Amino acid sequence: MALTGILRTGLVQLRVLDFEESLVHYRDRLGLSVVGKIGEDRIMLKSFDEFDHHSLVLRRADSPGLDFFCFKSLDKQTIDNIAKKSKEEYGYPVDVMTGHPGFGEITFVTVPTGHKIGFYWEVELAAVHPMLVNPHPWDKEPHGMGVACLDHALLCGPNQGETVRWFTDCVGMSITEYISTPEGDGHICTWLSGNTRGHDVAILSYPEPGKIHHLSFQLQSWDEIGRAADIMGRYNISVDAGPMRHGITRGQTIYFFDPSGNRNETYAGGYEYFPDHPTRQWSADHVGEGIFYYSKELNERFLSVLT
Numbered sequence: 001m002a003l004t005g006i007l008r009t010g011l012v013q014l015r016v017l018d019f020e021e022s023l024v025h026y027r028d029r030l031g032l033s034v035v036g037k038i039g040e041d042r043i044m045l046k047s048f049d050e051f052d053h054h055s056l057v058l059r060r061a062d063s064p065g066l067d068f069f070c071f072k073s074l075d076k077q078t079i080d081n082i083a084k085k086s087k088e089e090y091g092y093p094v095d096v097m098t099g100h101p102g103f104g105e106i107t108f109v110t111v112p113t114g115h116k117i118g119f120y121w122e123v124e125l126a127a128v129h130p131m132l133v134n135p136h137p138w139d140k141e142p143h144g145m146g147v148a149c150l151d152h153a154l155l156c157g158p159n160q161g162e163t164v165r166w167f168t169d170c171v172g173m174s175i176t177e178y179i180s181t182p183e184g185d186g187h188i189c190t191w192l193s194g195n196t197r198g199h200d201v202a203i204l205s206y207p208e209p210g211k212i213h214h215l216s217f218q219l220q221s222w223d224e225i226g227r228a229a230d231i232m233g234r235y236n237i238s239v240d241a242g243p244m245r246h247g248i249t250r251g252q253t254i255y256f257f258d259p260s261g262n263r264n265e266t267y268a269g270g271y272e273y274f275p276d277h278p279t280r281q282w283s284a285d286h287v288g289e290g291i292f293y294y295s296k297e298l299n300e301r302f303l304s305v306l307t
């Protein structure tokens with residue numbers, strides 16, 4: 001039984017400029033596998049430790065960025081409740097997508113930060129998935145950085161407080177940590193969890209709607225973060241920051257860019273969270289330490305480059 005009905009980050013659609021260089025990045029370097037195509041403009045991929053049909057869709061477009069961000073949910077009731085409350089109490093647009101390969105209905109809510117947040121519960125088991133009988137650690141050995149699964153995203157837009165309230169009140173997620181505004185009258189950024197991860201999504205206050213700061217993929221250890229950094233060095237992947245640790249969530253991390261300019265993260269460690277844990281707070285003058293725990297100073301690119 002899930003703690004909230006929200007199981008995890010499960011399906012994300014990102015816009016990329018070019019398939020060939022994007023596949024080198026996501027397939028060969030991060031280590032995802034191609035599941036198939038949707039028409040001519042979308043490619044489905046998944047990580048080796050995910051059971052579901054696929055988790056990432058790359059859509060070829062004229063500009064990079066995020067189309068949608070979806071949570072795997074426990075059951076239909078969870079989603080129906082979110083949809084009803086979003087529409088009736090919040091007045092947010094709700095629409096349902098059918099026919100996405102491998103998936104049942106996906107219910108989308110458009111939130112005040114300008115993002116389409118999706119919820120689904122029916123999805124086919126992937127053709128290649130973690131073994132179920134006398135299981136080895138993996139069926140086919142991981143390649144590239146060997147990312148295990150999607151982890152989380154940092155989404156950015158206006159009306160941060162309203163969107164956070166919807167995530168807690170309507171979706172049922174918990175605030176694990178936040179950075180308060182200098183005046184102390186709100187949050188600059190809020191980390192939210194629906195399960196036992198330190199966060200499934202974080203929401204940053206930003207003037208432009210619908211932006212993504214980074215999409216994060218999970219690694220298993222600090223050793224794997226180091227190996228990922230070696231691969232970034234070997235193949236001249238544009239690194240933004242790291243390897244390092246976050247103060248917030250305590251995760252170990254590297255930020256880097258895909259060829260279209262979308263920021264990715266490889267993320268490992270971090271604490272386990274339970275809903276009875278108190279919320280951790282950061283004051284605005286400790287932002288550097290919260291994000292870049294070792295250097296304690298954010299770089300300008302980290303603050304200004306979003307897609």
Ligand SMILES: [Fe+2]
Nearest residue numbers: 154214216265
């Ligand atoms: Fe992150």
